[in-house]
Amino acid sequence: MIPALLGITIVAFLFIKLLPGDPLQIMTMGKATPAMIAAERARLGLDRPIWVQYGLFLVSIFHGNLGSSIIMNAPVMDIILKRMSATLFLVGYGAVLGVLITMPLAFISVLKSDRPLDGGIRVGGMLFLGMPSFWLGLLFMLLFGLKLKLFPISGWGKDFSGHLYSLFLPAMVIGLALAPVLIQSLRESMLDIMQTDFVEVARAKGLSPGRVLLKHVFRNAIIPTITILSVKIGWMVSSAVVIETVFSIPGMGLLLVKSVLTRDYPVIQGLTLLFGIIVMVVNLVADLSYAIIDPRINYQ
Amino acid sequence: MNTTSAQVNRISTAPIPLLEVIGLTTEFHTAKGIVPANKNVSLGVERGKTLGIVGESGSGKSVLCRSILRLLPTPPAKIVNGEILFEGKDLLKLPEEDMRSIRGKDITMIFQDPMTCLNPVYRIGTQITESLRLVQHISASQAREISIDLLHQVGIPSPEKRVDNYPHQLSGGMRQRAMIAMAISSKPKLLLADEPTTALDVTIQDQILALMLDLQVQVGMSIILVSHDLGIVAETSDRVAVMYAGQVMEYAVTEAIFNQPRHPYTVGLLKSIPRMEGGDHRLIPIQGQPPNLLRLPKGCPFVDRCPVADPEVCANTPIELREIERGHYTACLFPEKVSA
Amino acid sequence: MSGIEISELAVSQKRTSNALNRIRLWPFTLKLGILIVSMVILAGICAPLLTHYDPIKGDYNDALAPPSLQHPFGTDSYGRDLFARTLYAARLDLQIGLITTYFPFLLGLIVGAIGGYFGGWIDNVLMRVVDVAIAFPFMVLIIVIMVILGPGVQNMYIAIFLLGWTMYARLARAEMLVVREQEYIQAAKALGYGHFRIIFRHAVPNILTSSIIFSMSDLVLNILLASSISFLGLGVQPPTPEWGAIITEGRDFLLQAWWISTLPGIAIIITGLGFSFIGDGLARMLGQRNIQLV
Numbered sequence: 020m021i022p023a024l025l026g027i028t029i030v031a032f033l034f035i036k037l038l039p040g041d042p043l044q045i046m047t048m049g050k051a052t053p054a055m056i057a058a059e060r061a062r063l064g065l066d067r068p069i070w071v072q073y074g075l076f077l078v079s080i081f082h083g084n085l086g087s088s089i090i091m092n093a094p095v096m097d098i099i100l101k102r103m104s105a106t107l108f109l110v111g112y113g114a115v116l117g118v119l120i121t122m123p124l125a126f127i128s129v130l131k132s133d134r135p136l137d138g139g140i141r142v143g144g145m146l147f148l149g150m151p152s153f154w155l156g157l158l159f160m161l162l163f164g165l166k167l168k169l170f171p172i173s174g175w176g177k178d179f180s181g182h183l184y185s186l187f188l189p190a191m192v193i194g195l196a197l198a199p200v201l202i203q204s205l206r207e208s209m210l211d212i213m214q215t216d217f218v219e220v221a222r223a224k225g226l227s228p229g230r231v232l233l234k235h236v237f238r239n240a241i242i243p244t245i246t247i248l249s250v251k252i253g254w255m256v257s258s259a260v261v262i263e264t265v266f267s268i269p270g271m272g273l274l275l276v277k278s279v280l281t282r283d284y285p286v287i288q289g290l291t292l293l294f295g296i297i298v299m300v301v302n303l304v305a306d307l308s309y310a311i312i313d314p315r316i317n318y319q
Numbered sequence: 320m321n322t323t324s325a326q327v328n329r330i331s332t333a334p335i336p337l338l339e340v341i342g343l344t345t346e347f348h349t350a351k352g353i354v355p356a357n358k359n360v361s362l363g364v365e366r367g368k369t370l371g372i373v374g375e376s377g378s379g380k381s382v383l384c385r386s387i388l389r390l391l392p393t394p395p396a397k398i399v400n401g402e403i404l405f406e407g408k409d410l411l412k413l414p415e416e417d418m419r420s421i422r423g424k425d426i427t428m429i430f431q432d433p434m435t436c437l438n439p440v441y442r443i444g445t446q447i448t449e450s451l452r453l454v455q456h457i458s459a460s461q462a463r464e465i466s467i468d469l470l471h472q473v474g475i476p477s478p479e480k481r482v483d484n485y486p487h488q489l490s491g492g493m494r495q496r497a498m499i500a501m502a503i504s505s506k507p508k509l510l511l512a513d514e515p516t517t518a519l520d521v522t523i524q525d526q527i528l529a530l531m532l533d534l535q536v537q538v539g540m541s542i543i544l545v546s547h548d549l550g551i552v553a554e555t556s557d558r559v560a561v562m563y564a565g566q567v568m569e570y571a572v573t574e575a576i577f578n579q580p581r582h583p584y585t586v587g588l589l590k591s592i593p594r595m596e597g598g599d600h601r602l603i604p605i606q607g608q609p610p611n612l613l614r615l616p617k618g619c620p621f622v623d624r625c626p627v628a629d630p631e632v633c634a635n636t637p638i639e640l641r642e643i644e645r646g647h648y649t650a651c652l653f654p655e656k657v658s659a
Numbered sequence: 660m661s662g663i664e665i666s667e668l669a670v671s672q673k674r675t676s677n678a679l680n681r682i683r684l685w686p687f688t689l690k691l692g693i694l695i696v697s698m699v700i701l702a703g704i705c706a707p708l709l710t711h712y713d714p715i716k717g718d719y720n721d722a723l724a725p726p727s728l729q730h731p732f733g734t735d736s737y738g739r740d741l742f743a744r745t746l747y748a749a750r751l752d753l754q755i756g757l758i759t760t761y762f763p764f765l766l767g768l769i770v771g772a773i774g775g776y777f778g779g780w781i782d783n784v785l786m787r788v789v790d791v792a793i794a795f796p797f798m799v800l801i802i803v804i805m806v807i808l809g810p811g812v813q814n815m816y817i818a819i820f821l822l823g824w825t826m827y828a829r830l831a832r833a834e835m836l837v838v839r840e841q842e843y844i845q846a847a848k849a850l851g852y853g854h855f856r857i858i859f860r861h862a863v864p865n866i867l868t869s870s871i872i873f874s875m876s877d878l879v880l881n882i883l884l885a886s887s888i889s890f891l892g893l894g895v896q897p898p899t900p901e902w903g904a905i906i907t908e909g910r911d912f913l914l915q916a917w918w919i920s921t922l923p924g925i926a927i928i929i930t931g932l933g934f935s936f937i938g939d940g941l942a943r944m945l946g947q948r949n950i951q952l953v
Contacts, residue, residue, distance in 0.1 A: 145939070146928065148935060149928050149930070149931020154924035154927065158920075160913065165913065220501075221438070222422070224501070225423030226453070253795060257798035261890065264891060275799065290799070291800075
């Protein structure tokens with residue numbers, strides 16, 4: 020985990036270094052005199068060797084200092100933190116909806132395996148996998164937001180239930196894109212587990228089919244599916260960038276797009292770092308939950 | 320000597336048997352054709368006694384066990400004919416819910432591979448009393464006590480600690496003991512044991528068998544023990560049924576099977592057991608290849624490998640079990656030609 | 660014709676009919692997918708035949724016209740026929756899909772094969788890099804790279820290439836770990852073949868399966884990704900027709916001219932479905948289960 024974390028900081032650090040042009044010119048937007056620039060350069064340690072600069076960068080991250088926004092005149096950290104909850108809520112909401120959609124469909128798919136309904140679910144899955152999220156978002160916005168006026172088309176509401184309401188459409192888009200993958204995985208592993216000896220033992224014990232399915236099959240089959248869910252977290256955060264843009268949700272994703280357009284490089288750098296850290300933390304939580312769910316895993 | 324099929328299908332053992340299989344015929348419908356997994360199988364076991372079923376892989380013995388509990392998946396499998404009488408009731412005619420109340424309670428089963436028979440995500444204590452808790456109102460802590468008792472009964476040391484273990488924390492022998500604990504938890508009337516020791520170390524095999532016989536006395540249950548190993552069957556069973564290619568070849572008390580076999584296949588099996596007594600004994604295998612279940616002859620399936628067969632008669636005459644001496648049945652058309 | 664020529668002809672005819680027979684045995688989804696994808700490719704290639712409208716220059720008098728017989732998909736704010744734009748965009752999107760999938764495929768295959776074969780620190784280092792890349796939100800990194808490089812299709816290729824090889828590396832490595840223990844590899848080693856010869860001539864052909872199947876869903880995802888990047892304004896620049904870019908243009912007119920943002924999406928879906936079917940069919944045919952559609 021540590022190497023990955025370092026990798027993220029390196030990427031964030033290199034970002035500014037790799038920008039074409041002189042970073043100081045960029046940061047001051049050409050408004051400063053050469054003397055001021057030279058002084059700033061010394062102050063920021065930009066004349067020191069690159070690994071020293073990297074070290075200083077790491078130190079400032081530790082202190083929670085991610086620099087200052089060029090455009091908004093506020094510390095990057097504060098700007099991002101204000102936006103973080105919207106993105107986290109959206110991704111979490113999307114994950115929950117995705118799981119809720121997956122469960123019944125996966126069960127139906129298993130119980131009616133290889134019959135038309137199962138085939139229909141699989142084709143439906145492929146359909147949604149090939150659907151661009153921004154397009155689906157626009158479609159939902161058009162249909163349910165503008166034409167039917169069922170849901171708001173921007174913002175994220177003021178309180179918890181407001182969030183649930185405003186973010187329903189965008190979270191649905193994320194969930195619908197997540198579900199096909201989960202359904203396929205869950206279906207495959209359930210069908211696999213149903214062939215195992217211990218499931219036959221459970222039936223021999225006289226357990227009802229429902230109980231066998233739920234307590235024995237599902238409980239084992241869910242494990243690889245959780246793997247996939249945690250792998251897809253990074254992907255979901257990715258698609259949040261696009262979805263926030265479509266639905267004008269004040270989260271980190273929209274902030275990223277805006278900063279790109281306004282060339283607010285410190286913010287972009289800070290977002291790179293924080294996005295990476297968030298995904299890392301979520302993956303860690305997923306790993307830990309593994310140890311709880313699968314008793315065969317020993318935690319080192 | 321020829322009795323009618325109706326009489327023959329009813330095997331007479333003196334007291335009324337606990338379980339009687341009468342003329343059971345099961346087919347498997349596969350892409351390559353119909354496989355006759357069990358054909359006209361008739362046997363039985365009395366209260367408190369042990370029936371050993373011996374045969375090679377493909378002889379249909381495992382299918383038989385599963386048929387008794389109706390565990391066969393019925394798209395590919397199809398029970399075409401026969402009855403399975405348990406305490407007089409035909410199990411094949413029971414509605415599924417009634418069958419479920421028999422499974423795991425009156426009739427229980429232990430399987431071959433203890434490594435894969437326990438659910439890896441639940442503790443063994445939970446799994447042992449799972450079916451018990453569904454029938455009786457027992458609290459979780461009471462169930463745990465019962466599990467500890469059962470683990471003790473099957474000879475697992477430190478049962479208070481083991482009860483909370485997960486399956487991967489137990490060795491193969493211990494897992495099989497846990498399976499046995501699971502099977503006897505309801506004090507069943509009949510225990511089906513499908514190759515219970517095949518996957519275990521030789522040193523452990525004896526212990527498990529001794530445990531099973533011990534428990535049989537304690538619980539007062541009947542056992543049907545399925546094995547490919549004649550030695551195991553000899554040690555544990557009161558009666559033996561020898562199966563080949565889905566049919567019963569010979570059926571008698573253990574002593575009769577081993578000392579006066581009346582079927583060439585039984586003789587062949589006996590001859591191929593390595594013996595420890597001195598002398599230069601070569602192992603005499605049964606000549607020929609294992610049967611192709613998709614292309615069995617109309618008559619005796621053993622005809623290609625039988626040293627005493629009459630090729631015309633044996634290949635074309637359908638075989639049935641006939642009682643040639645009291646309580647000793649054979650399907651051989653020429654039992655008088657069989658010499659031990 | 661001489662007797663030899665006649666029999667050669669008969670042999671080659673038999674070969675063709677054997678090949679056709681084998682195609683008949685392919686899974687249904689595979690054939691359906693190939694059919695769909697071929698139609699999309701044809702639509703792109705034959706665009707000038709299928710429509711007489713110019714995808715770049717429009718007739719302002721006809722702006723924002725709803726779908727009609729003249730304009731099956733309607734027109735956009737510049738008066739350009741949307742169906743024409745969608746057709747021409749097929750060329751670009753398919754090209755994007757192929758380039759962004761198969762170049763990373765090659766690099767990832769090589770890296771994964773080498774790492775998996777040699778093991779040790781090479782493998783460790785490579786896999787750390789792969790782990791970081793896979794864990795990171797794709798979109799964020801792509802955007803960051805494109806900020807550095809600047810917008811445009813070429814830079815988008817580079818950005819996706821820099822990240823896309825990682826999944827193939829992981830797949831190839833996993834298969835290599837299995838294959839390198841196989842007997843034919845041991846035999847090749849015993850014959851004294853050099854490492855690279857073993858890797859590339861003997862091992863690689865056997866580790867291709869999961870990567871090929873995965874590349875089908877990767878194709879779909881890359882087309883979606885490119886569309887998303889263009890949607891955000893970073894990828895394909897106007898007036899070049901690309902499905903994502905076209906959909907973006909319709910955003911401001913969502914209520915008045917819903918067709919601009921919605922109908923081109925159908926093209927993406929059909930293309931995606933086609934490749935997904937191919938992937939599904941390949942998976943069945945090559946006997947693989949548990950294929951993650953990413």
